[in-house]
Amino acid sequence: MARYFYTAKSFQGENQSGFLEAKDIQHLAQILRSQGFVLIKAELEKEGKKKKFSLSLPSFGVSLAEKMFFTRNLQLMISAGLPLPRALLILSEQTKSKKFKKVLSEVREEIVKGESFSQSLSHYPQVFSELYQNMVSVGEESGGLEGVLGTLSLQMERENGLKSKVKSAMIYPAVIITAMIGIGVLMLVTVIPKLADTFKELNMQLPLTTRLVIGLANFLITKWYLLIIIIAALVFILLQALKTSLGKKIIDKLTLKIPVLSQIIKNTNSAYTARTLSSLISAGVSLPRALEITSRTLGNIFYQMALMESVEKVKKGKKLSEALIPYENIYPPTLIHMISVGEETGETSGILSKLADFYEEEVSNAAKNLTSVIEPVLMIIIGAVIGFFAVSMVQPLYSMLEGI
Secondary structure, X not given: OXXXXXXXXXXXXXXXXXXXXXXXXXXXXXXXXHOOEEEEEEEEOOHHHHHHHHHHOOOOOOOHHHHHHHHHHXXXXXXXXXXXXXXXXXXXXXXXXXXXXHHHHHHHHHHHOOOOHHHHHOOOOOOOOHHHHXXXXXXXXXXXXXXXXXXXXXXXXXXXXXXXXXXXXXXXXXXXXXXXXXXXXXXXXXXXXXXXXXXXXXXXXXXXXXXXXXXXXXXXXXXXXXXXXXXXXXXXXXXXXXXXXXXXXXXXXXXXXXXXXXXXXXXXXXXXXXXXXXXXHHHOOOHHHHHHHHHOOOOXXXXXXXHHHXXXXXXXXXXXXXXXXXHOOOOOXXXXXXHHXXXXXXXXXXXXXXXXXXXXXXHHHHHHHHHHHHHHHHHHHHHHHHHHHHHHHHHHHHHHHHHO
């Protein structure tokens, strides 16, 4: 399969460009025709550019905050009438990240050589997402790049805010659990061995729970390296499982079943879906294409599958609200109903934007409540663990006192 940069026109006269993989030009034309577009022009992507991308791009990409700062400032510079190459030069000098500086410099070089902005960005998919590339492409074709960059800036700002709220909600339980594990390990390697020596000197018959605690302490002291290997192996297995379709399905399904957390995941994915679709539709991207791009921005595989299956239904003439009805178990009925209202009034993009605001607020409220829900659960767990250790170590002493 080869990768082509194409320019196409829909049957309604709408222009679209981007990258697609196809066996040849005829196959590319067939793919576009199935999406309601007629191929106008296609260029085979050069191998040299692929190599350039793989050598120069950091594997971990660039932070969302850096891209948000770049997009916001690029919009201001373009609105002030500054040429794009000059604006990119200034922004590359301002950025603190050496890796992002290098990417921006190379994007500028490609533009100077004659490539469009969206074409240049497409060489760095780990930095500039497909959503970013497609919206910039639409902005270039319509002459509204400034407005598209403003929409992208708002999109990233909301996305960054949503991620921050979810992360903040997880900090408290993470700190408590880490502290609990740390104190537990400290007790096992310092206090328990001394008590174990005392029991040994007294030649006492120890109950099962006491022997288990002492055995765990001895394991941590003498074979701690095995624990590190076991943890590393479990993390490796989990990461490998996430790379497989089956493993990701199992993990994503489990997260959708966990009380409280499942509601946050559903609201977060609903907010991402509504916000991304709103941005793409308002920029002029066709609905099937917008659904495809949006599906690739979501983390949960069930949401990805729902949108990709909806693409085929929309292509066959169904409304988006009708296509989403079978997925009411993951998308709230309110969202589907409001999309239907937007389709009837011709305000789908605006309705989606308001829905995104609503579900982002729901995530924010759920994140605030998460701490109050998790706190008593953690207290019960901590109490149970402390109680188990206390009973295990005190029980032999009571047995000894009873025998005197």
